[in-house]
Amino acid sequence: MSVTIKDIARLAGVSHTTVSRALNDSPLINEKTKDRIRAIAEEMDYTPNFSAKSLVLDRSYNLGLFFTTLSKGTSAGFFYDAIRGVNSVIQDRYQLIVKGIDDYTSFHSITRKSFDGIIVVSQSDEDQPLIDHAADKGIPLVVLNRPVDTVGVLNVLSDEEQGAFQATSYLIRQGHRNMALIEGRVGFKSAQNRKEGFERALAHHGITLKPSHRFPGLYDLESGYKAMQQFLMLEDRPTAVFCCNDEMALGAMKAISEAGLQVPGDISVIGFDDTVFAAYVTPALTTVRRPIEQISKEGAIRLLGNIENKQYATEQVLLKTELIVRESVHPLQLTGEEG
Amino acid sequence: MSVTIKDIARLAGVSHTTVSRALNDSPLINEKTKDRIRAIAEEMDYTPNFSAKSLVLDRSYNLGLFFTTLSKGTSAGFFYDAIRGVNSVIQDRYQLIVKGIDDYTSFHSITRKSFDGIIVVSQSDEDQPLIDHAADKGIPLVVLNRPVDTVGVLNVLSDEEQGAFQATSYLIRQGHRNMALIEGRVGFKSAQNRKEGFERALAHHGITLKPSHRFPGLYDLESGYKAMQQFLMLEDRPTAVFCCNDEMALGAMKAISEAGLQVPGDISVIGFDDTVFAAYVTPALTTVRRPIEQISKEGAIRLLGNIENKQYATEQVLLKTELIVRESVHPLQLTGEEG
């Protein structure tokens, strides 16, 4: 069996309490004694039993990182950035447990005992039951990526409506009037926000969008491809397409080039997210950058603070998005005011 | 505080021992009693305290999923597929703890108490100390993606050398003789395997590669781009480039198109991994498919079996790769035998 504090106590000729205190650097213990005990612990290759600690301290040392789904509709880059961001913050102090919310049949096992805190990377309103459950159980909680107004829940996200508004305004400034929209996954908040930003920019310029010029996507390459195929069959083919993420934009570009047309010569394409590959496709994709890694870092930092200070202040942090202009948008006709 | 078996015992008018047994479906307990206790537990919204269980049962209910690194050199798609594969297998029975091996300063905390089993998605020989440590501690272990011969360690991977050999042979059958190689990250086993497969195919056909026609990459888009820029400056520019992953292939394609040349008209490009975007770039990328998700599923299944049966058989599973022919390779000159 493995070494316990009792073993150390025996060797050091002290009580196991003293060992416990020494190893936790308690001010109650003489420095000399501490050093001696630490040396013995080191030598015996002692590792604390976290189950025992957890039991008595009522802390699990677990942090949950929950995604809406692991199996569909989450893009790999998004997933990777989120985990990286959180991981870079928690370091050694916690174990990072990754879960898909849709894997749960019951939230019963999610308690304050099993998670010291939870980070929900939320893409859909359907995550709300989980969020409510966790808030209900009093688990420190931060929700990323989607606005929530649950009391006591920290919230970090980027202003995607604004990002979409900017991107669309840019399209308009480049002279485009006949535009199309490839929407995100139904039920995903990001899909709605981006659509709304797009629509607000249009309304702002008195442009209307025909029903034929919008298409619901799934946030994956294929749905962008298919949506674009639809648009290409239209009589009044759009001169610019706003895609609710980069994957769909890439799919759309594929459809355009297969039809023998050019991006951006014939049709301009704009994406969202600034995925790693955006700069490397040809033409390089003009898109909206969303600071996922920063969001998840901020979220993790706040969560840790929350766990440790036990203060449950509601707070929403809104990070800026940024339009990254590259090559996939072509000016259609200059309108006097420079773009 | 939360409900414990003692609370249930009090309400049911039995001892907490009986409750424990009932909830664990022990054959020692009368079915009627079980039902009654289960009903009460349900009603009180009882959740077992896993720290307490862990302490006495000496199991953590944690499964570690270790990557060589979370911060660099791991591609998002690879990461995502691996987590998905494992997650789909473990279901509710374990918590999945994701770690980057390079985040550890000491493996001290990795014990049989803290992990019931470990899956190492290994990309580098540098992971060996961790693998040895875990094997040493007697933690059930499966290593994915890289061959190891540590005793008692399960091993699931794909035959990448063979995949690279096939891909290169295909290039040769298409008439290419003047080829170039963009290598993977130094120290990554996959980089070495792919390079060796490439070289074996060349040797097999008596083709030699000039030092100028190989370039070390980092598995990311940028390094593929830069490598290709080097090749483009060569006097005897290659007619085909073998890239050790799809990201670098995309970077290379970017460099080619920026130079005013065509893929595959002027230069053929072949990748590795069959990333999601491979089919959607233009031209669609010819590449080698590697069944990451299947590998991680197989690995997880074997690990669970191993944990539960306590049998530590060394076993290596080698899964096939598959050449996916798309559009990025152009026949240079037919050689009689069809390609």
Place this chain on the structure above:
DNA sequence: CTGAAAGCGCTAACAG
């Protein structure tokens, strides 16, 4: 079939 008692490894009063 059920219960009493002990103990997993650790921390935290309470004494001294």
Place this chain on the structure above:
DNA sequence: CTGTTAGCGCTTTCAG
């Protein structure tokens, strides 16, 4: 500054 004692919530002998 150190030790004694109790107990976290659970499972597991050992008796009955």
